[in-house]
Structures are given as C-alpha cells and as structure tokens.
Amino acid sequence: MNHNQSREKILLTATRLFCLRGYHATGMNQILKESGAPKGSLYYHFPQGKEQLAIEALTISRNLVADKLRGNFKIADPVTAVQQHLQMLAEIFSSEERLQEEWFSIVPFGLMAAESAFETEAMRKACEETFFCWEDIYIQKLEEHGYSEDMAKSLSTSLIAMIEGGIILALTQKSGQPLLQVKAIIPNLLNCK
Amino acid sequence: MNHNQSREKILLTATRLFCLRGYHATGMNQILKESGAPKGSLYYHFPQGKEQLAIEALTISRNLVADKLRGNFKIADPVTAVQQHLQMLAEIFSSEERLQEEWFSIVPFGLMAAESAFETEAMRKACEETFFCWEDIYIQKLEEHGYSEDMAKSLSTSLIAMIEGGIILALTQKSGQPLLQVKAIIPNLLNCK
DNA sequence: GTCTATACAAGGATAGAC
DNA sequence: GTCTATCCTTGTATAGAC
Numbered sequence: 001m002n003h004n005q006s007r008e009k010i011l012l013t014a015t016r017l018f019c020l021r022g023y024h025a026t027g028m029n030q031i032l033k034e035s036g037a038p039k040g041s042l043y044y045h046f047p048q049g050k051e052q053l054a055i056e057a058l059t060i061s062r063n064l065v066a067d068k069l070r071g072n073f074k075i076a077d078p079v080t081a082v083q084q085h086l087q088m089l090a091e092i093f094s095s096e097e098r099l100q101e102e103w104f105s106i107v108p109f110g111l112m113a114a115e116s117a118f119e120t121e122a123m124r125k126a127c128e129e130t131f132f133c134w135e136d137i138y139i140q141k142l143e144e145h146g147y148s149e150d151m152a153k154s155l156s157t158s159l160i161a162m163i164e165g166g167i168i169l170a171l172t173q174k175s176g177q178p179l180l181q182v183k184a185i186i187p188n189l190l191n192c193k
Numbered sequence: 194m195n196h197n198q199s200r201e202k203i204l205l206t207a208t209r210l211f212c213l214r215g216y217h218a219t220g221m222n223q224i225l226k227e228s229g230a231p232k233g234s235l236y237y238h239f240p241q242g243k244e245q246l247a248i249e250a251l252t253i254s255r256n257l258v259a260d261k262l263r264g265n266f267k268i269a270d271p272v273t274a275v276q277q278h279l280q281m282l283a284e285i286f287s288s289e290e291r292l293q294e295e296w297f298s299i300v301p302f303g304l305m306a307a308e309s310a311f312e313t314e315a316m317r318k319a320c321e322e323t324f325f326c327w328e329d330i331y332i333q334k335l336e337e338h339g340y341s342e343d344m345a346k347s348l349s350t351s352l353i354a355m356i357e358g359g360i361i362l363a364l365t366q367k368s369g370q371p372l373l374q375v376k377a378i379i380p381n382l383l384n385c386k
Numbered sequence: 387g388t389c390t391a392t393a394c395a396a397g398g399a400t401a402g403a404c
Numbered sequence: 405g406t407c408t409a410t411c412c413t414t415g416t417a418t419a420g421a422c
Contacts, residue, residue: 024217157374161358181350
C-alpha cells in the first residue's frame with residue numbers, strides 16, 4: 001500500500017471517529033483497526049500523534065461542510081438552502097446504519113469543538129477558525145440578499161448554533177426529528193431583514 | 194466527614210467536570226482530588242462507579258437548568274425570559290475564572306449529551322429525558338402566550354438547539370459574544386404565533 | 387466511612403528490525 | 405513504509421485493614 005493511500009484512510013477514519021464519538025473516546029488503536037491501514041504506519045504518517053490527527057481531522061470536516069454549504073447557496077435562496085441542509089442532515093439520521101457511519105464524519109462537529117476548548121490551544125484555534133469559516137459563507141449570502149451587516153452577522157451565528165445544537169439533540173434522540181423542527185422555523189427566522 | 198457531605202461534594206464536582214470537560218476526559222482520580230473528599234469514599238458512595246456518577250450528574254444538571262428556566266418564565270414574557278437566560282449565560286463567559294468554574298457545572302450540557310449517545314443506553318435516556326424536560330417548560334409557556342401547539346413545539350426545540358449550540362460556540366471562542374448574537378435575534382424568532 | 391495497596395486493562399508513544 | 409515488541413502512564417475498579 002503506497003504512502004498516500006494508507007495516510008488518507010487513517011485520516012478519514014480518524015475524522016469520522018473523532019466527530020462521532022469524540023476525541024477522548026477514540027483510541028489510536030481503534031483508528032488503526034477500523035481504517036484497515038497497515039499497523040506500523042500511524043506514527044510514520046503522523047509523527048505528532050493524536051493531536052496532529054485531530055487538527056487535520058478538523059480541517060477535513062471544515063472543508064466538507066463548507067463545500068456543502070457553498071453548493072447549496074449557489075443554487076437557492078437563503079431560506080431554501082438552509083432548509084435543504086437541514087433536510088439532508090435529518091435524513092442521515094433516518095438512513096441505514098452503514099450509511100450513517102459514512103456521513104457522520106462530517107456532521108457532529110460540536111462534540112469535538114467542545115472538547116477542543118480544553119485541549120491544546122492549537123485544537124481550539126482550529127475549531128474557532130472552522131466556525132468563522134462557515135459563518136463567513138452565511139454572512140456573504142445573507143448580505144447579497146439584502147440583509148444588513150449586523151443582522152447577517154447575528155443570523156449567521158444563530159443558524160450555526162441552531163444546526164450544531166440540533167445535531168446534538170438528534171444524536172441524543174436517535175432521530176432526525178429535532179432537525180426537522182428547526183427546519184420548520186427557518187422561514188420565520190430569516191423573515192427579518 | 195459524614196455520609197452526605199462527602200457524597201455531595203463528589204457528586205457536584207463530578208457534575209462540573211463532566212459538563213465542562215466531558216465524560217471521557219474526566220477521570221475518577223481527578224474528581225476525587227478536586228472534590229477534596231476522602232480518598233477511599235468514592236466507590237463506597239457510588240458502587241456502580243463512573244456510570245452511576247454520570248447519570249446522577251445528568252439529573253443534577255437537568256434540575257438546575259429547569260429551575261432557572263421556570264424562575265425566568267414566572268416573571269417575564271417569553272422573549273424577555275429567553276433573553277435573560279442568554280444574557281446570564283453570556284455573562285458567565287465574561288466573569289472571572291473561579292466564578293466561571295462554578296457556573297459551568299450547569300452550562301455545557303451538550304458535550305455530555307453527545308458523548309452519552311454512544312455510551313450506555315441508560316446515559317442516553319437520561320440526556321433525552323433532560324431535553325424533553327426543558328422542552329416541556331418552553332412549550333407550556335409558549336402555549337400560554339397564544340402560540341399554536343405545532344409552533345410552540347418547533348420553537349421550543351429550536352430554542353434549546355440554539356442555546357446548546359451557542360454555548361459550544363462560546364466555549365470555542367472563549368467569549369460570551371455568540372450567545373449575545375443569539376439573544377439579538379430572539380425577538381424575530383418569537384414574533385410568529 | 388475511610389484508608390492503602392493493588393490488580394488489570396487500555397491508552398499513547400517509541401525503538402529498531404526489515 | 406511497515407512490522408513487532410515494548411515502555412510508561414493513566415484509567416477504572418476491587419480487596420481488605422482500620
């Protein structure tokens with residue numbers, strides 16, 4: 001197995017497990033085992049160990065979500081785009097388990113973010129940047145659609161908070177229902193420029 | 194030290210650490226050390242170990258927040274009450290560190306909830322019940338103020354999601370600012386019966 | 387009720403052969 | 405690039421004295 005193949009497999013597995021189960025709950029052995037990557041290769045590819053893995057995982061997660069958001073915003077108005085995003089998230093929780101696992105790698109970012117706040121500063125920063133990255137995408141779209149600067153900022157922060165919180169409720173209830181409730185109030189929320 | 198004193202000290206310390214740092218990140222030794230409770234007493238008071246401690250901590254957290262919500266709702270209309278709650282939360286993040294520590298025991302419930310979803314079913318259930326408990330408080334208040342049943346339900350779920358998500362953003366940014374952004378859009382959100 | 391000592395597993399990480 | 409073996413620390417939990 002060549003360099004990039006196993007490195008990538010390890011990293012994607014780590015991203016999924018960190019996001020889904022959490023940073024502390026995920027062991028290096030588990031990552032290695034589930035990735036199916038060669039056993040001796042972990043510390044070759046990631047010399048700084050678990051923290052390096054976490055920071056790279058955060059970047060992966062950030063970009064996956066950012067791409068998804070930009071894609072939605074390109075073809076729809078703010079209300080529709082945000083609702084599409086929530087619909088997609090809700091459906092993940094209703095899908096079969098194997099499919100869930102695959103998608104969950106990009107979904108519950110909040111768990112890692114909360115944990116990171118008390119790990120190293122580098123990890124905290126990576127999470128902070130992620131939220132700012134997503135926020136900027138929202139802000140830009142909302143301003144394009146005529147929202148004031150202040151309103152766009154408040155709404156963007158609130159939308160991200162709602163979605164992250166909604167994901168936590170969905171995990172806890174093992175159901176996409178909470179995300180659909182959030183989806184339902186999006187028109188009201190965004191009806192105030 | 195008598196029975197109840199050390200039991201309570203252990204439990205309150207556990208609640209704070211679990212909520213703030215997470216379930217997996219918190220060790221039994223740390224709980225013992227920070228609580229200042231007698232070293233041999235932990236498994237005497239909590240024979241089922243860490244999980245028992247977690248479930249009892251979840252109950253503590255649930256009731257502290259529920260009492261706070263009910264108190265706010267008793268003296269104010271929905272918009273004002275929710276804004277007061279967010280203001281209080283935001284101020285915690287601006288207060289001095291020692292005071293933060295004390296309050297944080299009731300604040301970042303979402304971290305434990307997300308972790309619990311993949312621990313034992315008993316822990317997951319305890320989190321689920323907590324969210325339902327809070328939701329009922331919101332729903333009742335909103336219905337009293339003329340919101341339809343459906344709208345009250347969607348709004349309640351969304352408010353909880355927003356607040357939990359807002360707390361995660363606040364932790365990540367080490368600032369109460371995100372919670373104030375959320376506070377700012379509450380009037381818009383609740384202006385639709 | 388509380389203490390000390392200890393068992394036992396799992397965690398992250400490194401060394402050195404290949 | 406990968407493997408095996410190993411180290412050290414930490415974590416949970418128990419036993420048995422006091």
